[in-house]
Amino acid sequence: MKKVTLHTLQQQKLNKEPFAVLTAYDATFAKLIESAGVEVILVGDSLGNVIQGQKSTVPVTMDHMCYHVENVARGVSTTLIIADMPYMSYATTEQTFHNAARLMQAGANMVKVEGGSWLNDTIEGLTQRGIPVCGHLGLTPQSVDALGGYKVQGRDDAQAEKLLNDAKSLEKSGASLLVLECVPSALAKKVSEALSIPVIGIGAGSDCDAQVLVLHDMLGLNEEFQPKFVENFMALAKGNVKDAIELFVKQVKDRSFPAEKHSFN
Ligand code: KIV
Numbered sequence: 001m002k003k004v005t006l007h008t009l010q011q012q013k014l015n016k017e018p019f020a021v022l023t024a025y026d027a028t029f030a031k032l033i034e035s036a037g038v039e040v041i042l043v044g045d046s047l048g049n050v051i052q053g054q055k056s057t058v059p060v061t062m063d064h065m066c067y068h069v070e071n072v073a074r075g076v077s078t079t080l081i082i083a084d085m086p087y088m089s090y091a092t093t094e095q096t097f098h099n100a101a102r103l104m105q106a107g108a109n110m111v112k113v114e115g116g117s118w119l120n121d122t123i124e125g126l127t128q129r130g131i132p133v134c135g136h137l138g139l140t141p142q143s144v145d146a147l148g149g150y151k152v153q154g155r156d157d158a159q160a161e162k163l164l165n166d167a168k169s170l171e172k173s174g175a176s177l178l179v180l181e182c183v184p185s186a187l188a189k190k191v192s193e194a195l196s197i198p199v200i201g202i203g204a205g206s207d208c209d210a211q212v213l214v215l216h217d218m219l220g221l222n223e224e225f226q227p228k229f230v231e232n233f234m235a236l237a238k239g240n241v242k243d244a245i246e247l248f249v250k251q252v253k254d255r256s257f258p259a260e261k262h263s264f265n
Pocket of ligand 1: 181
């Protein structure tokens with residue numbers, strides 16, 4: 001397989017071919033995910049929850065992120081790697097450039113930041129310096145305390161309009177991808193159609209250009225955490241990890257995942 005680039009993903013959006021994204025935090029899973037045909041790995045700060053057992057992503061640091069990005073990068077050769085910029089690592093311009101460079105040097109191909117149009121200058125500065133950026137709107141876990149919990153976002157007209165405008169401004173500032181987390185399907189469809197960059201959904205319905213899930217969630221490893229938007233692919237694949245990941249890829253590509261039951265209206 002050829003190296004997946006942003007150009008590849010952009011082309012897939014144009015051709016209406018959805019692509020699959022999974023989180024990974026270590027070399028062994030990264031290799032397995034790549035061999036199952038997943039185009040993009042997100043080294044998410046969800047590692048706070050699923051690796052460290054934290055209650056949120058807030059305690060995750062740059063040192064944690066770099067360690068896991070290095071491990072994932074050793075496991076893959078063709079998959080595109082996105083690395084989350086953790087909590088407060090992009091609060092000032094100086095911090096942003098320094099920390100994004102650390103993630104790129106650890107092996108990432110692009111960085112992801114959570115938030116709306118207040119990030120315009122940050123994204124412009126990073127892209128001018130050759131660092132591709134993925135935005136993240138909707139439920140942004142680093143702001144869980146400000147949002148008052150893990151809730152669906154963009155439910156009323158004013159929120160939906162703000163989210164759409166934020167998405168457009170992130171694209172205008174130079175973002176090459178956008179993650180939309182936990183928003184009603186109709187809004188996600190509207191955003192995906194309005195933007196020319198690929199939109200990656202999680203709990204955002206089947207009309208996005210790509211789908212992402214947290215690896216541990218789609219393998220059903222945490223019995224206490226089974227949100228509506230997650231499918232337990234491990235159960236569907238009768239306990240075989242590689243089959244579970246391949247099934248996820250297949251269902252993303254034929255748009256049978258996410259189904260209506262995984263989506264918010
Ligand atoms: O950290 C993460 O895994 C994420 C996904 C939930 C999109 O940001």
